[in-house]
Amino acid sequence: MASVKEYIRERFFPHIWCPGCGHGTVLKSLITAVDQLGLSKNDIVMVSGIGCSSRIAGYVDFHTLHTLHGRALAFATGVKLSKPQLRVMVPMGDGDALAIGGNHFIHAARRNIAMTAIVMNNRIYGMTGGQFSPLSGYGKAATTAPYGNIDHDFDVVQLAKAAGASFVARTTTYHAPQMVEILKQAFTHKGFAVVEILTQCPTYFGRKNKMGEAPDMLEWFKENTTPIGSQAKQKNPSLIERGVFVAEEKAEYCTEYEKVVERAMKGRE
Amino acid sequence: MAKLKLKAHHIDRDWCKGCGICVRFCPKHVLQLDDREKAYAAHPEKCIGCRLCEMRCPDLSITVETEEEGEKS
Numbered sequence: 001m002a003s004v005k006e007y008i009r010e011r012f013f014p015h016i017w018c019p020g021c022g023h024g025t026v027l028k029s030l031i032t033a034v035d036q037l038g039l040s041k042n043d044i045v046m047v048s049g050i051g052c053s054s055r056i057a058g059y060v061d062f063h064t065l066h067t068l069h070g071r072a073l074a075f076a077t078g079v080k081l082s083k084p085q086l087r088v089m090v091p092m093g094d095g096d097a098l099a100i101g102g103n104h105f106i107h108a109a110r111r112n113i114a115m116t117a118i119v120m121n122n123r124i125y126g127m128t129g130g131q132f133s134p135l136s137g138y139g140k141a142a143t144t145a146p147y148g149n150i151d152h153d154f155d156v157v158q159l160a161k162a163a164g165a166s167f168v169a170r171t172t173t174y175h176a177p178q179m180v181e182i183l184k185q186a187f188t189h190k191g192f193a194v195v196e197i198l199t200q201c202p203t204y205f206g207r208k209n210k211m212g213e214a215p216d217m218l219e220w221f222k223e224n225t226t227p228i229g230s231q232a233k234q235k236n237p238s239l240i241e242r243g244v245f246v247a248e249e250k251a252e253y254c255t256e257y258e259k260v261v262e263r264a265m266k267g268r269e
Numbered sequence: 270m271a272k273l274k275l276k277a278h279h280i281d282r283d284w285c286k287g288c289g290i291c292v293r294f295c296p297k298h299v300l301q302l303d304d305r306e307k308a309y310a311a312h313p314e315k316c317i318g319c320r321l322c323e324m325r326c327p328d329l330s331i332t333v334e335t336e337e338e339g340e341k342s
């Protein structure tokens with residue numbers, strides 16, 4: 001691998017994330033995937049919203065846009081439609097992608113516009129102080145749920161599948177080698193790709209839920225997840241499955257748009 | 270393919286935040302935190318060059334340099 005320093009804006013390091021924050025491992029795996037695929041930095045646009053997770057865009061030496069909370073996919077859609085030859089990556093927090101940005105998320109999936117949506121799911125609003133998110137889960141503690149959260153959570157994989165995403169996968173920060181492989185598949189997929197990454201926020205989700213330090217939270221990912229269709233899952237249905245759930249070919253939005261332009265221009269030039 | 274062996278661990282002390290992830294999950298218990306909570310290779314001779322520490326480190330502070338077995342540097 002080329003040095004990781006070729007892909008980052010070194011002047012902003014050490015980064016701002018807390019000790020043990022999983023967002024840094026996502027950054028590392030993403031860079032490794034880009035390096036292994038041999039992608040050119042100049043062909044990549046990273047578009048993010050607002051959140052601890054969204055700060056990842058500031059650290060990579062690609063074309064980057066740091067936009068509005070929940071709206072990264074809307075900005076990314078604009079970029080992709082105007083420059084469809086560029087590869088668009090959209091890292092988002094769980095709140096960013098599925099609370100305020102939930103509508104953008106399902107419609108981008110439905111359109112099947114070619115880009116990679118990475119949901120960095122730490123089950124909390126990290127940046128603003130540990131409020132519960134749509135992914136915290138029933139019974140979990142958060143700054144805004146001191147007596148226990150009564151909201152049920154989304155299953156990001158089921159949601160993305162139902163909304164029409166043509167690539168859907170899940171992994172965790174403990175499973176960094178798998179994360180690299182999944183990101184490589186997602187980056188080369190021709191359509192809307194969703195990668196959910198379970199990541200740790202030791203500062204809020206971990207502390208509020210007495211999950212211990214960052215290594216203990218990784219231990220939790222190891223113990224509570226299993227490859228898709230494993231025997232362990234049959235014995236213990238509460239295990240969370242990891243792997244690629246959907247990878248299908250489906251008409252892609254920018255390609256179809258190009259055809260519409262051609263049809264409309266027929267006989268006019 | 271020739272077997273890889275460790276040449277050196279490069280750990281950036283300015284970037285390391287002492288989270289302990291590399292220490293906990295090194296399969297050979299090579300790494301430890303020093304008295305300033307920075308990771309260092311306490312038992313480099315046990316390292317198998319798997320790079321899991323490098324892949325998981327959230328602060329991009331570790332680079333594991335390997336060479337092919339028998340190769341001279």
Ligand SMILES: Cc1ncc(C[n+]2csc(CCOP(=O)(O)OP(=O)(O)O)c2C)c(N)n1
Pocket residue numbers: 050051052053054068069092093094095096097100120122124125126127128133
């Ligand atoms: C329109 C708007 N509403 C609310 C906020 C405040 N805000 C900033 S980040 C954030 C949530 C962050 O949580 P998440 O998206 O899960 O990212 P994390 O910090 O956990 O990585 C909120 C509510 C904002 N910046 N803009």
Ligand code: SF4
Pocket residue numbers: 016017018020021022023052053122126127200201202203204
């Ligand atoms: S608050 Fe949580 S999500 Fe934000 S940097 Fe700290 S550990 Fe990471």
Ligand code: SF4
Pocket residue numbers: 020280284285286287288289290291292307308325326327328329330331
């Ligand atoms: S994983 Fe990285 S930041 Fe954490 S202790 Fe090890 S070297 Fe330091």
Ligand code: SF4
Pocket residue numbers: 294295296297298299300315316317318319320321322323333
């Ligand atoms: S490369 Fe593997 S064996 Fe060597 S220190 Fe890192 S985790 Fe341990």
Ligand SMILES: [Mg+2]
Pocket residue numbers: 093094095120121122123124125126133
């Ligand atoms: Mg979050």
